Amino acid sequence: MNKVALWEGLCLPKAKGGMGFRRLHEMNKDLLGKQGWRLITMPSTLVTRVFKAHCYPICGFFDSSVGNNPSYIWRSLWEVQDCLKEGCRRAVGNGDDTFIGTDPWLPVDNNPYVETVLHPTVHDAPMSSLMNRHGTGCDVECVKDIFTDRDANLILNIPLSTRRPPDRWIWHWDDKSAYTVKSCYKHLTTVAGDDHPWAKIWSLHIPPKFFWAISSLNDSALPNFVMVCWGLWGSRNERVWNGLGFDSNTVVHRALPFLENWKLANEASTQFSVVAGHPTRWSKPALGRIKLNCDAAICQGSIVMGISWVLRDDEGKFLAAKNTVVPRNYLVKEAEALSIREALSWLISTSMGSVDVEMESQVVFNALFSSSFSSAFGLLIDDVRGLASAIGDVEFHFVKRSVNCTAHVIAREAFLVSGCGEGLDSALLFLVNILELDLMD
Known part of the structure; x- marks a missing residue:
């Protein structure tokens, strides 16, 4: 048994009838993307090293192919390659591991790759070769001489750290640059179009985990409907597990006030964090400061x-x-x-x-x-x-x-x-x- 198959056998959940691999293969792209993200950003882990040695030994994950007779897990991970490639960017630290002509390192949404036709020596060079001798910024004249106006402006607008940390992969669709299933799902559903009910449901201003409903209700009635459904579910559980009787009035009067109280609590906390406690005039610091x-x-x-x-x-x-x-x-x-x-x-x-x-x-x-x-x-x-x-x-x-x-x-x-x-x-x-x-x- 090869190493990848052994790892699959140890880590994958077993379903009845031997359906573990098939269920993994049918997982949504956003969930599979998280596993692919780990292969990209955690090169020293045992799992990543095993997959690299077996599936893409002479290239990176983004340049890999599905290969001959792939395992179920590798075929599944490989299928999210395009999605990950679209959302991944290179954060430039010291510039040594970000390559000018091949990596997505420009700070722009549409096309983060350099568009300028480059000489091979520049195309394959690290981004650090564009920095000034102190490494605190790019050599402005050099950048303007080599690149088109579009590329030059983007390159010169990259803030560089004075600490010169290593370059790393970041996730473009998340505020903190880390891959999340939610951010990937949101992007995929946006690309697919918003004509299905889920886009409307995800945007509801209701407590987390209650995102299920029908899209025929208007925006004011839909949150109430969802909360009543939640109340019905809770009442059903009380009936099954505790033997309590069902009363529709109790369900409604419990669910709707809960929603209103939740909204008020969130609005109050938001207002407090922005407004309360902040002075409107400059004041002197404490003694000795x-x-x-x-x-x-x-x-x-x-x-x-x-x-x-x-x-x-x-x-x-x-x-x-x-x-x-x-x-x-x-x-x-x-x-x-x-x-x-x-x-x-x-x-x-x-x-x-x-x-x-x-x-x-x-x-x-x-x-x-x-x-x-x-x-x-x-x-x-x-x-x-x-x-x-x-x-x-x-x-x-x-x-x-x-x-x-x-x-x-x-x-x-x-x-x-x-x-x-x-x-x-x-x-x-x-x-x-x-x-x-x-x-x-």
Whole structure:
């Protein structure tokens, strides 16, 4: 018995009549995709090494073929190859394992592959060969000389981590870049069309796990119908297992209030997380601490953005401010994360610590307290975490625009001056009035 067949025999559930393999073969693509994702992203595991040695020894998973006399499990995994290829992207870290002409590494939805006709030496070269000598960004002139405008703009808009982590695979259809059955299913059903009832049912605002109903009801009646069905199911179980009688009024009066209470609880928690507890004016930090406000500004219609930060002490006195124009056009969340990274990097050089960092991006704030993920944005977040750890005493806070107004003005001012603006000890002239307003009660 070969190794793959042995692994199948040990791991697959056995059904009556020897139907285990057939049931696996009939699994949905989204479920099979998770197994394929593991083969791609976990190359050192025993299962991956066995499959690679037996099924695709001289190539990668995406270049493999079904082969002669394939096992049931390999045929099933191979059938989701196209789906995985469509959703997988390369997150560039150090650029050593991402190849310019063959990998999907450009930050775009439609076609993440380089379209420029390349010389073979460039086509097969790693992405790191396009970076500057410090590895902190791409060589702008080199990129513009080699690639078409479309490819060059996309390449130059890839945020790069200062830590130079290894390149890795990410899942394009998930916010945290990790494969989930739900994200794959959602994409597959979207591609197939939304003319079936499941697309409508999945979008219902009802408690999880109650997504089954008919599509003939209108949008207001459908959630009630689903909840009543859930109530009927619960009543049926009470009848079968506990011998309780069935009463239709009890079912309805139990199910519908449950739905309303669930909606109110979720609406309340959402409002609290966004609004409650957040001040509307800038305030001084606690005694012995300093406060760092960061922001980024995107210049619409251009390929530049401004990043800024302003530093004040526990009396509200100005310590330093800086803004600079970055010749990139990142996503807003990436630009915000970049401004915080550069501010903390600058702060380390001053030997100051015990700092409160305020930002107006809820997305960035939430990401800082979430588990790590591997997209370009995730790598920037990990850079920020690393710098905060090096400083030692950093607290992050999400604030409204009105609290972060000074940093926002400094970021916008970057577009109006040439080069980098920096003020130490004494405020830049245009900041004086804004800083005074922040201190007014």
